[in-house]
Amino acid sequence: MTTLGRLMALLTRVLLSAGVGYSFERWSNVEAAQIYSATGVVAGVCATLLGFLIASVAIITALVEKTLIANMKKTGHYKVLMNEAFLTCALLLVTLAISTAALVVAQDSVKHVSTVTAFFLTLSLLYAYGSGRKFAVVVSTI
Numbered sequence: 001m002t003t004l005g006r007l008m009a010l011l012t013r014v015l016l017s018a019g020v021g022y023s024f025e026r027w028s029n030v031e032a033a034q035i036y037s038a039t040g041v042v043a044g045v046c047a048t049l050l051g052f053l054i055a056s057v058a059i060i061t062a063l064v065e066k067t068l069i070a071n072m073k074k075t076g077h078y079k080v081l082m083n084e085a086f087l088t089c090a091l092l093l094v095t096l097a098i099s100t101a102a103l104v105v106a107q108d109s110v111k112h113v114s115t116v117t118a119f120f121l122t123l124s125l126l127y128a129y130g131s132g133r134k135f136a137v138v139v140s141t142i
Helices: 003-027 032-062 067-075 077-102 110-141
Strands: none
Touching (some): 003 110, 077 110
């Protein structure tokens, strides 16, 4: 995938995530207690996904001597796979930090912080899906 293709994918994912965040801000009528509970769940989900993704990166890194991984390095696909995996890890970490911070903010600003959490959660999940799909292809080929 070219740089333009990656930027278009990023733009598509950001616009979709912004739509989810806007929808949450505009049309949700949830109470602060429900938001506090949901952000705790989001933090747990992000931490779990982050752990699985780090384990996946470790498994792929351990398979470096395999012919497939060597060929992926030659063609540049390995670098793309790892860059997307690390970007996904970073997004999950940011989502984890924001959702954890949402647990301690005042009630008058909890909805705004949870809107940002919804944006980053959607973006993280979109990238996690893409990374997971790529990891599945690599592992099933080996």
